[in-house]
Each structure stands twice: as structure tokens, then as C-alpha cells.
Amino acid sequence: MPELPDVEIFKRYLDATALRKKIKGSNVHDADLLDGVSRQKLQRRLHGERFRDTHRHGKFLFARFGASDWLILHFGMTGFLKYHKNSDDTPDHTRLTIDFANGYHLAYSCQRKLGKISHTDSVDHFIENQGLGPDCYSDRFSFEAFTQALGHRSGAVKSSLMNQNRMAGLGNIYSDEILYQTGIHPESAVTRIDEETRRTLYRAMRRIVRVAIDRRVTPEDFPRNYLIRHREEGAGCPRCGGTITRMKISGRSAYVCPYHQEKV
DNA sequence: AATATTGTTCAGCA
DNA sequence: GTGCTGAACAATAT
Numbered sequence: 201m202p203e204l205p206d207v208e209i210f211k212r213y214l215d216a217t218a219l220r221k222k223i224k225g226s227n228v229h230d231a232d233l234l235d236g237v238s239r240q241k242l243q244r245r246l247h248g249e250r251f252r253d254t255h256r257h258g259k260f261l262f263a264r265f266g267a268s269d270w271l272i273l274h275f276g277m278t279g280f281l282k283y284h285k286n287s288d289d290t291p292d293h294t295r296l297t298i299d300f301a302n303g304y305h306l307a308y309s310c311q312r313k314l315g316k317i318s319h320t321d322s323v324d325h326f327i328e329n330q331g332l333g334p335d336c337y338s339d340r341f342s343f344e345a346f347t348q349a350l351g352h353r354s355g356a357v358k359s360s361l362m363n364q365n366r367m368a369g370l371g372n373i374y375s376d377e378i379l380y381q382t383g384i385h386p387e388s389a390v391t392r393i394d395e396e397t398r399r400t401l402y403r404a405m406r407r408i409v410r411v412a413i414d415r416r417v418t419p420e421d422f423p424r425n426y427l428i429r430h431r432e433e434g435a436g437c438p439r440c441g442g443t444i445t446r447m448k449i450s451g452r453s454a455y456v457c458p459y460h461q462e463k464v
Numbered sequence: 465a466a467t468a469t470t471g472t473t474c475a476g477c478a
Numbered sequence: 479g480t481g482c483t484g485a486a487c488a489a490t491a492t
Binding site: 232276277278293311312313314353354355356359448450451 | 481482483484485487488489490
């Protein structure tokens with residue numbers, strides 16, 4: 201699940217639950233996921249602190265504790281958070297637990313271990329070092345910034361939308377959705393897309409991310425004519441009566457309605 | 465059994 | 479050096 205809208209929901213969840221609660225301790229259950237920080241260092245630093253502030257950039261969630269210590273969570277393909285009291289409610293595949301003085305725990309679960317747990321004292325430096333492009337849902341991400349991020353790329357437009365170094369936040373599901381709703385074939389070359397179409401693409405991106413967050417990324421609550429509700433081979437396209445097909449682009453499955461998504 | 469799955473990274477190639 | 483593609487990574491589900 202975790203693309204930008206999912207991570208935004210995780211951020212709000214953390215804000216509504218674990219923020220400002222006193223941290224009694226923490227436990228990194230699986231050191232495989234640690235990136236650039238040792239288990240001892242992270243556990244020692246968290247001890248006795250509180251999360252004071254959160255931030256999201258693309259698919260990364262940052263939670264500040266202490267003066268300038270940030271816990272960084274990336275959710276890979278299967279990560280999520282759960283704030284719970286009873287140990288019975290601990291999710292399967294919990295890789296990190298943070299224990300609060302009020303008896304609650306924040307669990308970070310990640311079945312497929314493709315997520316990352318790290319630490320930084322500067323979010324800006326982390327974003328820089330990671331080579332992340334601007335957050336594609338930020339107020340500052342204007343149409344001009346979008347145009348610049350796409351650049352004059354040679355490859356398929358879907359690959360550029362998903363390239364975190366150009367703009368951060370979109371993954372396989374939402375890049376498909378954006379292209380589906382704008383009627384652009386995912387293999388279209390970026391350079392062949394004219395300004396008017398690019399503007400349509402930009403607007404669709406902003407709208408779709410907003411709708412996804414508003415609906416709490418619950419697919420059943422998405423409008424019925426969204427691709428996400430019909431994301432399987434052979435499904436009927438609710439916009440034109442065509443048939444949804446699957447194809448490989450940059451090693452990922454792209455779902456497309458070839459009847460109304462034209463290659464340009 | 466084979467193949468699928470929302471993510472990133474890195475080798476290989478043009 | 480640049481930029482793109484596809485395999486690899488891990489753990490299931492179908």
C-alpha cells in the first residue's frame with residue numbers, strides 16, 4: 201500500500217495517537233531494517249523522550265523527538281503502524297515497538313522487510329543525501345516544478361512519475377490512476393506530451409492524491425470510476441466500456457485501459 | 465508449482 | 479558521467 205497518501209494517513213495516525221506521549225522504551229526486533237543507525241543507539245536515544253513533531257516527504261515519515269533527533273520510517277510495500285495497549289493486538293511481523301509510559305505501544309509492522317528504519321538530525325540533509333525530488337503533494341510543488349521534474353526524459357511517462365529522484369510520493373498504483381484518468385498511455389514518452397496535456401496530468405495528480413487522503417486510502421470509498429476499483433486483468437473500464445489489461449513497464453505491472461488511454 | 469504483489473537499489477548497457 | 483531497464487531483495491497469497 202504505502203505510497204504518498206498511505207504515508208500521509210500513517211502520519212495523521214501517529215499524530216492522533218503517539219504524539220507527546222512519554223517513551224518508556226523501545227525494541228528493534230529486526231535489525232535487518234535498520235539503515236545507518238545501530239539498534240543500541242536508536243533505543244538509547246528514544247528512551248525517556250516524546251515524539252514532538254512529524255513530517256512527511258514522499259513516502260518517508262519523520263518523527264522528531266528530543267531537540268533534533270528524527271526517527272525515519274519507510275514502509276516498503278507492506279509496512280503500517282498500529283497503536284495498541286494489549287500485547288494480543290501486536291500485529292504480525294512487528295519489526296519495531298515503541299513503549300509508552302501510559303501502557304500503550306506503537307508497532308511498526310513490515311511483513312516483507314522492504315521498509316527502512318533510520319535516524320537523522322536533519323531532515324533536509326536526509327532528503328538531500330537520499331536524492332529525493334520535491335514532495336509531489338507539497339503546496340510548493342507548482343505546475344512549473346512538475347514540468348521541471350519531468351524534464352526531457354526519454355523513457356515512459358509512468359517511469360518518470362514513479363521516479364523518486366524527480367518527484368517524491370507516487371508509486372505504481374497512483375501513477376496508473378493518474379494516467380488512467382487523464383487518458384494517457386503509460387508508455388508515452390514524456391517529450392511527446394504537450395503543455396496542455398501536462399497541465400491536465402498535474403491537476404489529476406493533485407486531485408487524486410487529495411481524494412485518496414480524504415477517503416483515508418480505503419479503496420471501497422474511492423469513486424467508482426477510479427481505476428483502483430477495477431485493477432485486474434479483464435475488468436470492464438467504467439469510463440469507456442473497454443477492458444483493463446496488464447502490461448510490464450519498468451519491471452512493474454501497469455494496468456491500462458487501451459481503449460481510452462492513447463499512446464502519444 | 466509458478467507467478468503475483470503497493471518499494472528501492474544496483475548491475476549492465478546504450 | 480548519464481539515464482533507463484530489469485533483476486534482486488523478502489515473505490506470503492493464489
